[in-house]
Amino acid sequence: MEEVNRTSPEKFILLGLSNVRSLQALCFFLFLVMYIITFSGNLLLIIVVGMNPKLQTPMYFFLCNLSIIDISFSSTIVPTILINTLARDKSISFFGCALQMFFHLALGATECILLAVMAYDRFAAICKPLHYNTIMSKKMCIGLAIGSWSMCFLNSGLHVSLTFQLPFCKSHHVNHFFCEMPPLFRLSCRDTLRNEVTMYISAGIIGFCACCLTVISYIHIISTILKIKSSQGRHKAFSTCASHLTVVALYYGTVMCMYLRPRSTYTPEIDKSVSILYTVVTPTLNPIIYSIRNKEVKDTLKTTKARNKILTNKMLPLG
Numbered sequence: 001m002e003e004v005n006r007t008s009p010e011k012f013i014l015l016g017l018s019n020v021r022s023l024q025a026l027c028f029f030l031f032l033v034m035y036i037i038t039f040s041g042n043l044l045l046i047i048v049v050g051m052n053p054k055l056q057t058p059m060y061f062f063l064c065n066l067s068i069i070d071i072s073f074s075s076t077i078v079p080t081i082l083i084n085t086l087a088r089d090k091s092i093s094f095f096g097c098a099l100q101m102f103f104h105l106a107l108g109a110t111e112c113i114l115l116a117v118m119a120y121d122r123f124a125a126i127c128k129p130l131h132y133n134t135i136m137s138k139k140m141c142i143g144l145a146i147g148s149w150s151m152c153f154l155n156s157g158l159h160v161s162l163t164f165q166l167p168f169c170k171s172h173h174v175n176h177f178f179c180e181m182p183p184l185f186r187l188s189c190r191d192t193l194r195n196e197v198t199m200y201i202s203a204g205i206i207g208f209c210a211c212c213l214t215v216i217s218y219i220h221i222i223s224t225i226l227k228i229k230s231s232q233g234r235h236k237a238f239s240t241c242a243s244h245l246t247v248v249a250l251y252y253g254t255v256m257c258m259y260l261r262p263r264s265t266y267t268p269e270i271d272k273s274v275s276i277l278y279t280v281v282t283p284t285l286n287p288i289i290y291s292i293r294n295k296e297v298k299d300t301l302k303t304t305k306a307r308n309k310i311l312t313n314k315m316l317p318l319g
Contacts, residue, residue, distance in 0.1 A: 011091045013173045016084050017272060028085045034284045035078040041287030042067035052300045058136040059125070062118045063290055065145055069114065070283035073107040076100060077178050077279045084177065097179040098164050104178065106156035108255065108278070109206050113148040115248050116210035116217075122244075123217035127224045155202055162195050175268040176275070182258065183271060203259035211252045218245060243289045247282060254278040 017027050045067045049055045080100065084090045092100070124135045163181055166188040176183040181199055185192040221241060254277040 011093050011172065012097050012168075012179065014080070014084050014090050014092055014177060014179075015173055015175045016081070016090060016177050024085050028082060031078055031081050031085075031280060034280055035074055035082075038074045038078075038280075038283045038287070039071055042071045042283075045287055045290075048300045055300065058121050058141045059118070061141050062114060062121060062145070065148075066111065066114055066118070066286060066290065069107050069111045070286050072103065073111065073279065074283045076103045076107065081177050092179065094164075097174075097184075098160055101163065101179045101181070101184075102156050102160045104180065104279070105159055106153045109152035109155055109202075110148050112206055112210045112252065112255065113152065114145075115251065116213040117144050117148065119214040119217035119221075119244075119248070123220050127220050152206070155206065159195075159199065159202065162198060166190055166192065166195070176271060178275075178279075180258075180271070180275060183268070199259055203256060207252060207256045207259070211248075211256070214248055214252070247285050247289050250285075251278050251282045254282075 016024075018024055046064050049060045049064050077100075080092070121136055124132050128135060159181065163184060166185075167190055168184070168187040169189040170187050172187070174183050174187065181195070185195060218241060225241070254274050258271065258274045258278070
């Protein structure tokens, strides 16, 4: 029996958000609605950009990358929450847990870098308009995208490998709603200091550096906006920047709070609350803030709707 306790389990039990049935029903409904909004909003943006040649620009290229990340990010986490909320069997296989963590870490880190790249793109467009096409060339955009995805997937592979080499002998019940590093560290009977230091270094390099680049870009953007003579132009620019910065602050803040907190401050309830913000809430807000409120996207949707209406009216007499 003692030997069994030293080995890792074949599966984990995800305890989820709450054991109260009424709260489970509420959580199921809220997460389902947010998932539908996330999926449909981001998919709509990808379709709209593909339909309109005028939107084939660096900004929308990165927005499409962000949409793909948000759809994949939510699809990695939310279906598990929905199933576990209703199902009696809340287990996830050892391999399934590792796979979920791999994609969650990779996509989350890629979004961090991509938000910084998008801020730099806006800096180049607003502060260096004459050199914008040179700075954000097609080759540069593709290189930044490939670099972001590749680096973050390699980083995720390292963390998953280190995490699942640990012996999980304290328990196989994960007090969380998906497989994430800090809750899994607490199940190991081996000292996890090496894993935590690696996590801090990685989160510091990716999260902190990306956050600094974003902040610096927006400082330059705001200083340029202040020089705009038109009060209406300034108000519109500030409104856009404020909404973008809100999403960025929410995402970076919650990610760094989760992965840069000292081990003594880890508590299951805080972990769950923080994780909900960046795994469910932010992907829901991104398509609304970055695209649905955008004039070019709304114009494309109106044009498409009007065109479909004309085609429908032409076909009606044939019926």
